[in-house]
Amino acid sequence: MRRKHSRPHKGTTxxxxxxxxxxxxxxxxxxxxxxxxxxxxxxxxVVAKRRMPLASAPATVTIIGREQIATTLxxxxxxxxxxxxxxxxxxxxxxxxxxxxxxxxxxxxxVAAEIDGVAVAESFSVGVLADSGRIFTDMDFIERVEIxxxxxxxxxxxxAIGGVVxxxxxxxDDLLEGRSFASQWRAGYRGDTDGWSASALNAWDAGRxxxxxxxxxxxxxxxxxxxxxxxxxxxxxxxxxxxxxILPQVGGGPLEITLEAGRVRDRTRVDALLGVAxxxxxxTAMRGDDTAERVRLGLEHSLQPDNRFADEIVWRxxxxxxxxxxxxxxxxxxxxxxxxxxxxxxxFRLEDELAGAELIASRTFGAGAWSHELVYGAEIEAGRVxxxxxxxQRDLDTxxxxxxxxxxxxxxxxxxxxxxxxxxxxxQDEMRSPNGRWRITPGLRFDVYRLRPDEDAIYRxxxxxxxxxxxxxxxxxPKLAVLxxxxxxxxxxxxxARGFRSPPFEDVNIGLEIPLFNYRAVxxxxxxxxxxxxxxxxxxxxxxxxxxxxxxxxxxxxxxIESRVNLGVDANGATLFQSRNIEQARMYGLEFDGRLDLxxxxxxxxxxxxxxxxxxxxxxxxxxxxxxxxxxxxxxxxLIDYDAPTGWGARLAARAAAKKHRVADGAARLxxxxxYFVLDAFVHLPLGKRGRVNLGLANLTDQxxxxxxxxxxxxxxxxxxxxxxxxGRHGSVAVNWRF
Numbered sequence: 001m002r003r004k005h006s007r008p009h010k011g012t013t014x015x016x017x018x019x020x021x022x023x024x025x026x027x028x029x030x031x032x033x034x035x036x037x038x039x040x041x042x043x044x045x046v047v048a049k050r051r052m053p054l055a056s057a058p059a060t061v062t063i064i065g066r067e068q069i070a071t072t073l074x075x076x077x078x079x080x081x082x083x084x085x086x087x088x089x090x091x092x093x094x095x096x097x098x099x100x101x102x103x104x105x106x107x108x109x110x111v112a113a114e115i116d117g118v119a120v121a122e123s124f125s126v127g128v129l130a131d132s133g134r135i136f137t138d139m140d141f142i143e144r145v146e147i148x149x150x151x152x153x154x155x156x157x158x159x160a161i162g163g164v165v166x167x168x169x170x171x172x173d174d175l176l177e178g179r180s181f182a183s184q185w186r187a188g189y190r191g192d193t194d195g196w197s198a199s200a201l202n203a204w205d206a207g208r209x210x211x212x213x214x215x216x217x218x219x220x221x222x223x224x225x226x227x228x229x230x231x232x233x234x235x236x237x238x239x240x241x242x243x244x245x246i247l248p249q250v251g252g253g254p255l256e257i258t259l260e261a262g263r264v265r266d267r268t269r270v271d272a273l274l275g276v277a278x279x280x281x282x283x284t285a286m287r288g289d290d291t292a293e294r295v296r297l298g299l300e301h302s303l304q305p306d307n308r309f310a311d312e313i314v315w316r317x318x319x320x321x322x323x324x325x326x327x328x329x330x331x332x333x334x335x336x337x338x339x340x341x342x343x344x345x346x347x348f349r350l351e352d353e354l355a356g357a358e359l360i361a362s363r364t365f366g367a368g369a370w371s372h373e374l375v376y377g378a379e380i381e382a383g384r385v386x387x388x389x390x391x392x393q394r395d396l397d398t399x400x401x402x403x404x405x406x407x408x409x410x411x412x413x414x415x416x417x418x419x420x421x422x423x424x425x426x427x428q429d430e431m432r433s434p435n436g437r438w439r440i441t442p443g444l445r446f447d448v449y450r451l452r453p454d455e456d457a458i459y460r461x462x463x464x465x466x467x468x469x470x471x472x473x474x475x476x477x478p479k480l481a482v483l484x485x486x487x488x489x490x491x492x493x494x495x496x497a498r499g500f501r502s503p504p505f506e507d508v509n510i511g512l513e514i515p516l517f518n519y520r521a522v523x524x525x526x527x528x529x530x531x532x533x534x535x536x537x538x539x540x541x542x543x544x545x546x547x548x549x550x551x552x553x554x555x556x557x558x559x560x561i562e563s564r565v566n567l568g569v570d571a572n573g574a575t576l577f578q579s580r581n582i583e584q585a586r587m588y589g590l591e592f593d594g595r596l597d598l599x600x601x602x603x604x605x606x607x608x609x610x611x612x613x614x615x616x617x618x619x620x621x622x623x624x625x626x627x628x629x630x631x632x633x634x635x636x637x638x639l640i641d642y643d644a645p646t647g648w649g650a651r652l653a654a655r656a657a658a659k660k661h662r663v664a665d666g667a668a669r670l671x672x673x674x675x676y677f678v679l680d681a682f683v684h685l686p687l688g689k690r691g692r693v694n695l696g697l698a699n700l701t702d703q704x705x706x707x708x709x710x711x712x713x714x715x716x717x718x719x720x721x722x723x724x725x726x727x728g729r730h731g732s733v734a735v736n737w738r739f
Contacts, residue, residue, distance in 0.1 A: 058481035085635035086615030105631035106162030151499030188734030195220030226728035356381030499532035548594030589617030676705035
């Protein structure tokens with residue numbers, strides 16, 4: 001099922017029949033009258049720190065459930081959001097693979113990501129040989145994912161300046177469904193990576209306790225590339241385990257204990273870098289051996305005190321450790337008269353430890369004719385980050401070993417051992433009018449952020465002239481949202497939200513020097529926090545046949561942090577890099593999300609539905625008067641689904657992106673991506689009463705296309721850009737069985 005070579009397509013165009021299909025679906029969605037909403041099953045979101053109907057959220061929120069994850073055969077976070085324009089995931093095709101989310105052009109650690117309320121460790125990269133990325137839980141453990149677009153610092157603090165992604169793992173009840181024992185087994189194959197996967201989940205209900213145990217394994221090779229180019233050979237193994245113990249009655253409420261552990265190992269032959277100037281001109285072989293491990297322990301207790309202060313209290317405590325180790329083995333030929341043939345061994349290690357606690361309380365009360373739903377809480381998190389690069393160089397002629405490579409003397413640290421403390425207090429009140437048509441929701445959060453560097457001997461020796469600095473920041477993040485329901489089927493919302501992000505430790509105290517190429521990255525003790533003011537206006541309609549949200553958003557950024565800006569050459573001839581604040585920037589755009597159930601309109605079409613998602617955005621550095629390259633080109637996804645009464649179903653999914661036109665070039669012209677149109681098809685079939693088979697065929701027309709997020713910032717002639725091409729036509733299959 002895996003295709004090794006296919007025909008590349010340049011400048012893909014959309015045939016007229018496909019244009020007609022998209023336009024017809026859009027016309028149907030925007031002209032179909034809404035019907036009664038009495039049969040709607042409400043989706044529930046917790047992005048506001050409490051459970052509330054999705055239709056009542058005065059913001060753009062997307063919920064992706066485990067049924068959709070299974071139907072679309074999603075095996076990682078990039079698969080998860082492929083049909084969500086405005087939300088993207090970066091992928092490094094050369095070595096490090098899938099990384100982190102970007103929402104509306106704001107990505108990386110500016111998007112808060114949590115698994116069961118615990119923050120995912122931040123990423124760090126230095127050069128092309130070290131990139132820790134962000135580590136997420138296995139898709140087979142996910143019950144649902146919630147994505148909030150736009151700043152959410154009023155509830156989620158510093159890292160939520162771009163948005164929030166909340167992962168919720170399975171509970172025992174999700175499998176049990178009223179039984180005392182349940183088991184779910186899954187096995188799958190995907191053709192683009194020649195990858196196999198298997199998972200097993202078991203749940204028990206013993207009356208006084210519930211228990212869930214799960215294990216997932218994935219084995220993949222390199223991801224295929226459409227066209228004749230061969231990707232870097234890779235062998236990838238992932239093992240994840242999840243355990244949950246729920247004690248229904250402890251001190252008046254359920255106590256949940258979660259233990260999660262995972263390990264990913266990738267071994268890559270990095271052929272793409274061989275001979276690439278200037279750093280790897282003489283490199284003849286390179287292999288990477290990368291390991292990432294994460295362990296998370298969490299306790300969550302829910303109580304219903306029923307007093308004047310709270311109707312419900314939830315407290316959580318957690319501890320997490322993330323370890324990354326990346327080892328690079330490189331061989332270089334002799335370059336007379338300067339250097340003999342050598343073997344280079346480099347190791348990059350990053351350890352991120354954190355522990356924290358959170359208390360969330362909610363209270364419903366009346367004040368006059370208006371009702372109030374008050375949510376307030378506090379959280380604190382303490383962390384420690386340690387980074388180290390080590391290595392040696394062996395002369396293959398003489399056997400002499402040296403710890404100096406390209407002028408760097410190992411071991412060294414690119415930033416000092418860093419301890420950080422983040423604490424926040426927040427309050428939000430949803431005020432509802434007597435007739436329920438108006439909902440006004442103000443919110444406010446106060447954050448304290450402390451960063452303390454520890455300059456040990458390794459850091460001081462490598463950075464004798466750069467002194468690490470401590471950081472103390474405080475911020476108020478207000479929000480105000482207003483939702484008005486004109487009827488049971490039509491509503492509108494407007495929201496203002498303030499975003500805040502403290503300067504990351506690696507931007508404040510980075511110290512990196514490569515003497516051979518005369519490069520230096522220097523700390524910036526004057527780096528200021530990023531802030532944003534975001535405005536969003538939305539129109540939402542829902543009925544038995546049709547529901548949709550149309551929103552317009554505008555965000556103004558101040559002191560936006562741009563990492564490692566090229567400052568030019570200093571007095572000693574060294575090229576300097578330093579993280580700087582961009583004084584003013586702005587992003588704006590519009591998004592549409594709609595779904596039409598054709599069976600409600602016409603009984604002969606029972607089981608058929610059509611959905612359309614689309615996003616368009618622009619970003620500008622208003623001081624330099626040039627585009628922000630982080631913003632994605634316009635995208636849309638059209639989904640046609642059929643669910644038969646006998647239990648089988650199918651989906652035809654079309655994805656399209658515009659060509660990237662608006663690019664701010666630096667010293668050299670940057671690469672620009674072409675537009676694309678990609679078709680995917682999925683089918684699910686029942687296997688008796690307990691099983692199901694999911695089948696998928698991706699990129700039906702074998703298109704050659706590149707995502708903007710994977711190549712932005714690369715020069716037009718960068719030899720690594722072609723490796724970012726996505727896979728051509730390939731199939732996937734998964735078999736699910738429940739006991």
